Amino acid sequence: MKKHDQKPKPMTHILSVDVEDYFQVEAFTGSVDRKGWHRWPSRVVANTHRVLDLFDQHNAKGTFFFVGWVAERFPHLVREVQSRGHELACHSYWHRTVYSLTPDEFRKDTRQAKHAIENASGSPIAGYRAPSWSITKSCLWALDILAEEGFTYDSSIYPIRHDLYGVPGAQRFPYTHDCANGLKLRQFPPATLRFFGTNLPAAGGGYLRIFPSAFTELAFRTFEKKYGERVVVYLHPWELDPEQPRISGPLKSRVRHYTNLKHMHAKLNTVLSRRKFQPFKDVLAEEAAETEAQQSARHSSGLVADKHLHEPRHAVAHTAKGRR
Numbered sequence: 024m025k026k027h028d029q030k031p032k033p034m035t036h037i038l039s040v041d042v043e044d045y046f047q048v049e050a051f052t053g054s055v056d057r058k059g060w061h062r063w064p065s066r067v068v069a070n071t072h073r074v075l076d077l078f079d080q081h082n083a084k085g086t087f088f089f090v091g092w093v094a095e096r097f098p099h100l101v102r103e104v105q106s107r108g109h110e111l112a113c114h115s116y117w118h119r120t121v122y123s124l125t126p127d128e129f130r131k132d133t134r135q136a137k138h139a140i141e142n143a144s145g146s147p148i149a150g151y152r153a154p155s156w157s158i159t160k161s162c163l164w165a166l167d168i169l170a171e172e173g174f175t176y177d178s179s180i181y182p183i184r185h186d187l188y189g190v191p192g193a194q195r196f197p198y199t200h201d202c203a204n205g206l207k208l209r210q211f212p213p214a215t216l217r218f219f220g221t222n223l224p225a226a227g228g229g230y231l232r233i234f235p236s237a238f239t240e241l242a243f244r245t246f247e248k249k250y251g252e253r254v255v256v257y258l259h260p261w262e263l264d265p266e267q268p269r270i271s272g273p274l275k276s277r278v279r280h281y282t283n284l285k286h287m288h289a290k291l292n293t294v295l296s297r298r299k300f301q302p303f304k305d306v307l308a309e310e311a312a313e314t315e316a317q318q319s320a321r322h323s324s325g326l327v328a329d330k331h332l333h334e335p336r337h338a339v340a341h342t343a344k345g346r347r
């Protein structure tokens with residue numbers, strides 16, 4: 024077969040799960056005391072099983088960002104996620120917003136969580152996602168700390184305007200962040216679409232539950248056809264649990280947390296049936312292979328190394344594609 028007769032490989036997207044219990048979310052911190060978490064009836068094991076079973080049905084693999092508290096209490100769940108072929112990563116220990124912590128508190132929390140997850144699995148982790156997307160402009164120091172603590176990538180910065188999180192002008196596609204301490208941290212922002220000069224969140228959590236499926240589909244198509252980038256999908260195990268106990272809290276929190284829970288399974292099923300998904304670590308491995316291939320091509324063609332030589336292709340492409 025001639026090369027141009029070959030069909031292009033369909034794009035693979037990124038699947039991620041923030042493994043936390045329904046009472047640990049930011050929306051209900053006013054009603055639920057962290058010190059009393061152990062008194063709440065936990066549903067995270069059963070709910071994560073629902074996620075795992077659904078993923079298995081579609082042969083979809085993803086990255087599971089564990090809350091350290093959950094990993095410590097349910098180490099068998101950590102091992103099960105790992106044994107079913109998924110990547111393990113970190114979603115803090117106490118699920119506190121990063122901007123509410125001092126750098127020392129953040130480092131301590133991150134170490135405690137990393138230790139709990141690695142202790143349960145016996146394997147090192149490389150990825151971090153902040154609770155409630157809470158790495159914002161006021162706490163970019165957290166990225167330096169993550170790199171110092173051995174993380175190589177992060178998916179915590181939502182390039183949108185929101186009352187609790189977000190960096191509206193942040194880059195929308197994967198890039199490499201240069202830390203103030205000289206280290207580097209790969210960044211994977213969750214998916215957004217541009218409408219009238221604003222970034223709208225797409226294909227994750229409450230937005231996946233609440234927005235019509237046609238909007239999610241538009242996001243995938245735009246990423247595939249226009250941007251040539253992967254969609255970062257995210258969800259929480261409690262989103263597949265319409266029977267979870269109701270917690271009293273502000274109306275806005277209840278709307279965000281409880282709307283369309285009973286439709287999430289079907290919506291997710293549709294998303295997973297249409298496309299292929301992989302964890303972050305596989306994307307990083309592909310990027311590393313591309314960089315290596317680029318380097319050997321440059322060597323063999325006798326070109327002098329340029330300043331982009333150490334950047335994965337996507338990071339270079341991003342600066343060229345600029346304001347999409």
Ligand SMILES: [Zn+2]
Nearest residue numbers: 041043154155
């Ligand atoms: Zn969370």
